[in-house]
Amino acid sequence: MRDADQLISTLHRLDANSYGAYKRLRDDVYDYGDFTLEFTRIQSDPYAPPSGVRVRVPLDVLALPDGLVSTEDERVAAADHIARRFARVIAHTRDIALAPLGQEILERSSCRLDERGLELRFQVHLPARGRRILGHQAARLFDLDVPDAVFAACDFAEAGEDARRALTEHVHCYVDYLTIRATLAERNWVAFVADDAVLARASGISDAPMEGAVAFASPESTRVHLDLPHAGTVTGMGIPAGVTVIVGGGYHGKSTLLAALERAVYAHIxxxxxxxxxxxxxxxxxxxxxxxxxxxTDISLFIDDLPGGADTSAFSTDNASGSTSQAASIAEAIEAGGRTLLIDEDTSATNLMIRDARMRELVQAEPITPLVDRIRLLSGRGISSVLVMGGSGDYLAHADLVLGLDTYRVSDLTARAHDIAGATPIPGEDRPGALVRDRAGRACPAPRHGKRRTTKAMATRAVVLDRTSIDISAIAQIVDPGQAEAIAWALRRLTEDELAQHATVREAVDAVAARTSANLDSVSEHTAPAFLVAPRRVDIAAALSRYRGLLVR
Structure with a gap:
């Protein structure tokens, strides 16, 4: 280990050297007294991605409130909060960058906390003019800017009572969320929405809460009470397993409620x-x-007896239609172990959702069995659905719960809906065997061009394996670019190795997801990757299913 002053002196001496001389900084750890710093990657030239830096801060220097980080869950939340503090500190610093942060509390490789202390990973653009090192500027960066940012974000002894209170609130918020999520399984619910929650977002491009939005209030018939470790007793709406239909006029909040449920698979700040x-x-x-x-993919639950006799129990295409793609997504979610489907008619294929009596009478040779005919079958097999429906009442007779939205206010319309439908919930037609056939995989390396291997994400739009781009933009619950980055590496592992070692695609995905959950860094081939965020297992599976090079049996 070398003293930080040696790093600063070296940077001064490198002034006006060719840019490659920065590589002399590698393989050393620099002691700043209260923390250590090392370079995990040195950029090859001024126009390459910035260099990687890792800082380690001991627990005693952090001076976190007593008893706040005694569990792994608490440490995840505390690290998330410290990362946000660091991001605010460097917001106006051109040469220091941290992975972007959204509204969700997530496990991130950029900031990790364990029994020994904090590890913070970020990027630094090593300064240059042309291809010559600006050594004096670099020295200032590592003598003042970097240590000042680290201390401002990580030293809670000097941060003040407000900072310690904000950290505590962040950790307690996360622990309460996990308690609610555990309660879902205990009470056979698919979701919980707290009274006074603000569900509407500021805009289509901002995930911040909308100012002046109508706060959520649960219908009396669905209101439940939960005792949380830190917030105490809270009330809200518990949505039971089964079929829930959300109805209401346009612009009254149906999709807003569904979107909140979609994002509530994650904790929020x-x-x-x-x-x-x-x-x-x-x-x-x-x-x-x-x-x-x-x-x-086995889409025979919804599509069968195609003209030409194509086998829909193992269906493949490079250009799926709306109905076929939606049928495949449902089947793939079930195959991956998903037990709750969230569906909005606005983004659905009409012919997969419904088929009215007149069309059934007019066109009888129809290979598509709409979801409305399978919804009770799915429910009976333990697959719940929450559906937004504004244009068809065909699902009302099948619903266990009907929620009505009127100017963002929710009411329980179940009894009225069943009266209108003329029936109580109708049991669907069962069928023998599994709902979908599990696919068996085999190794299917991504095509390579030359010697270069590429594994990366394009925000949350796509992941790239070599020169093969996989569109993930429709996988709505990949919410952080770091999740997409982790999924890209997970697909690399799956396609080159894991699929050949396991009997089914699901088993292979489960194996990769389990290792990633135990050690997020392990999914990547890079040393100390800074931009990874823990992905969901079902989202890894969904991305794999969209890979055109996937080979299955």
Whole structure:
């Protein structure tokens, strides 16, 4: 280990050297007294991605409130909060960058906390003019800017009571959320929405809460009480397993409620408005997706007897229609172990959702069995659904719960809906065997061009394996670019190794997801990756299913 002054002296001496001389900084750890710093990567030239830096801060220097980080869950939340403090400190610093942070509290490789202390990973653009090192500027960066940012974010002894209170609130918020989520399974619910939650977002491009939005109030018939470790007793709406239909006029809040349920698979930061809302952690948002790839998926639950006799129990296409893509997404979610489907008619294929009596009489040779005919079958097999429906009442007779939205206010319309439908919930037609056939995989390396291997994410739009791009933009619950980055590496592992070692695609995905959950760094081939965020197992599976090079049996 070398003294930090040696780093500063070296940087001064490197002034005006060619840019490659920065590589002399590698393989050393620099002692700043209260923390250590090392370079995990040195950029090759001024125009390459910035260099990687890792800082380690001992627990005694952090001076966290007593008893706040005694569990792994508490440490995840505390690290998330410290990362946000660091991001605010460096917000106006051009040469220091941290992975972007959204409204969700997530496990991040950029900031980790354990029994020994904190590890903070970020990027630094090593300064240059042309291809010559600006050594004096670099020395200032590591003598003042970097240590000042680290101390401002990590030293809670000097941070003041307000900072310690904010950290405590952040950790307690996360622990309460996990308690709510555990209660879902105990009470056979698929979701909980707290009274006074703010569900509406500021805009289509901002995930912040909308100012002046109508606060959520649960219908009396669905109101439940929960005792949380830190917030105490809270009330809200518990949505039971089964079929829930959300109805109401346009612009009255139906999709807003569903979107809140979609995002409530994650915890949210204090002040977000959704911090005491929770959904089944494996719930999947399902939509039609024209043009997506499908590989060996069993869609026979919804589509069968195609003209030409194509086998829909192992269906493949490079250009799926809306109905076929949505059928595949449902089947793939079930195959991956998802037990809750979130569906909005606005983003669905009409012919997969419904088929009215007149059309059934007019066109009898129809290979598509709509979801409305399968919804009770799915429910009977333990697959719950939450559906937004504004244009068809066909689902009302099948619903266990009907929620009505009127100017963002919720009421229980179940009894009235059943009266109108003329029936109580109708049992669906069962069928023998599994709902979908599990696919068996085999190793299927991504095509390579030359010697270069590429594994990366394009925000949350796509992941890239070598020169193969996989569109993940319709997987709505991939909410952080770091999750997409982790999924890209998970797909690399799956396609080159894991699929060949396991009997089914699900087993292979489960194995990779389990290792990633135990050690997020392990999914990547890079040393100390700074931009990874823990993905959901079902989202890894969904991305794999969209890979055009996937080979299954």
């Amino acid at each position: 204090p002040g977000d408005g959704r911090e005491r809302c929770a959904t089944d952690p494996d719930a999947m948002k399902i939509r039609a997706e024209d043009g997506r790839a499908i590989r060996g």
